[in-house]
Amino acid sequence: MTTTANDALSDMLASRPHTRAVIDSVLEAWPEHAGYLQKSLAARSPEMMRATEAVAEAVRRLSKGSERQVAEDYRWTCDRLREEELFFHREGRYRLSTFEAAMAEVYSNHDYMARYVNGLLLTQVLWYNHIGTFEQFLHRVLGAATQPFDYLEVGPGHGLAVYFAAASAHSKSLEAWDVSAVSLRETRAALDKLGVDKPVSLTEVDILKAEKSDRRYDLIVISEVLEHLERPDVALKFLHTALRPDGRIFINVPLNSPSPDHIYLFSTPDDVKALVNAAGFEIESMEMYATQAKRLEFALSNRITVSAGVIARPV
Incomplete structure (x- = not known):
């Protein structure tokens, strides 16, 4: 089966050298993962494949010189996630529920x-x-911009979204906030590796304690952050004060996604919609992608991870 999956991967990636390189590094450390990767790639649209190649190029820059270690750490991370999944499906909840425990x-x-x-x-x-x-972020958030915008991201992590925002001809200022000074130093190092030449302001901010933003932005991104917070509602209400009246916010949050540091459980799309609306936003569009492209209804009924991307504006 692995040989068949490898052949299928080779055919799909003949014109995707960066994706091919990332996958080769993973299969060297974890050859049994070929079947999973083949299914993951086979389900992607042409637009998603183009996004995959663009992200893979950035990922290669970030992992240059440590590809083997990063691949081994990916396998290690999948093992940790599998442990959390077993607990989640047995107990019906995330193992941790407080930021203090995650810390x-x-x-x-x-x-x-x-x-x-x-x-x-x-x-x-x-x-x-x-x-x-x-891909939604690249094409229907950044790609939909027609005027210069001031950009804010909360929890920039590896810096990938900031990197692509900086590449937009319409981005006129770039800022990122995180509660951790250590994380911000790592983001700065990542942006340097990625060769971002536009100025990016990195600021230590705890959005659960801040009352009102003294700046306003045209585009705010908060991706895979809310599930790490005890009070995601407080976070979104604060960000409402940071968004210009004609601005947009992109919210990416996973449903039923047990991880070692996930503490707030979103179970259904309605959970996300209710949170966003209660914070004073009107949802323009919401896209959902289930693990391995499983049917959405099946994934939700079986509590399989779904990523939900929301584009919204202030009411």
């Missing part, structure tokens, strides 16, 4: 975090649901 078990463990962050980097290329919402 004690995950964020303060530097060796653990290094491997976890590496592993999550590769998921941006390899997982169908992750590339689905990223």
